[in-house]
Amino acid sequence: MRSSVLGSVCVLLLMLRPQKCRGDDEVTSNTVNPCCYFPCQHWGVCVRFGDEYECDCTLTGYYGVNCTVPEFWSRVHQLLKPSPDVLHYILTHFQWLWDVINSTFLRDVLMRVVLTVRANLIPSPPTYNSKYGYLSWESYYNLSYYTRILPPVPEDCPTPLGVKGKAVLPDPELLVERLLRRRTFRPDPQGSNLLFAFFAQHFTHQFFKTYNRMGLGFTKALAHGVDAGHIYGDNLQRQLVLRLHRDGKLKYQLVDGEMFPPHCC
Structure with missing residues (x-):
């Protein structure tokens, strides 16, 4: 009798036990x-x-x-x-005030302030690198890694952009074919040409110098910013070869009275 009562109690407890739905697993896994x-x-x-x-x-x-x-x-x-519009208005008007400032010692003081303010407009937040998805001391002092200002997208996000956009990014070749390829000549409405793209490539080579021997995440640049190393050389040996060692100039040659880089013409 006692065993039957105990069995009935166990069955009742099992019936009252909350059932775990399959939907709960789906919610947890899809969170x-x-x-x-x-x-x-x-x-x-x-x-x-x-x-x-x-x-x-x-x-x-x-x-x-x-x-x-x-x-x-x-x-x-x-x-x-002040707002950027107000600051710009002050700097570009009141000519009599600027004449007084330029004729006194305030000119040098104000110029230092203006240059400092303008330089501080460039954001310099802590950077990330390609090795870690979080801020680290290595991303600050290890200049051999590429750094990035924006944080990387977490690996378990539903889309490559986080929660926005498509689940799969388009093929780069398809983008080039659709957006960049031209079968007929189309003049740029702004009057630009390929020299602009060439200069952009020339400029970005200062900080995009992938060191393939080390890996795609490494760079040969001297710093994370603009260092003009693509012109003056990224090490002392190249710098000594490229420079004229006179008047702070690079080596050059004169062709018909015009200045060109050496071995260019």
Whole structure:
């Protein structure tokens, strides 16, 4: 009798036990990484905790869930900082004021301030590299790695762009065929030509110098920025060969009174 009662209780407990639906497994497996939405603003770093996330707002000047609430000094800076239009108007008008400034010691002081302000307009946030998907000390001091300002898309996102766009990126050859190939001549409406593209390639070779011996993620550039190493040489030996060692000039030749690089004509 006692065993039958115990068996009945066990059966009742099994019947009352909540059943795990297949849909629960599907929801768990189909849960999107919240960092794929890039919720953190103002250079905040997204850190995932299971199905949730947290924004690291350290040194951003903002706080809050998504680093959107400005701190006290950020509010003061936003309140006192003139808009770009107002600043441009001040710098391009009031000729009498600039004449007075240019004739006094204030000229050098103001020029240093203007150059500093203009230089600070270029964002210099912590960078990522191709080895890690998060900020690291190596991406700061190891100049042999390519660096990137934007964080990489997490690997488990539904699309290559996070949650937007198509699930598969188009073939690069198809893009070139559709967008760049021209079967008939079409003049550029802005009056540009291939020299612009040539200069762009010439400019980007300063910091896009893949070191194939090391791998696709490595570079031979001297720094992460513009260093003119493609002109002056990326090491001391090449620099000594290219330079004239007089008047700070590169080697050149004169052809019909015009200056050309050596071995060019």
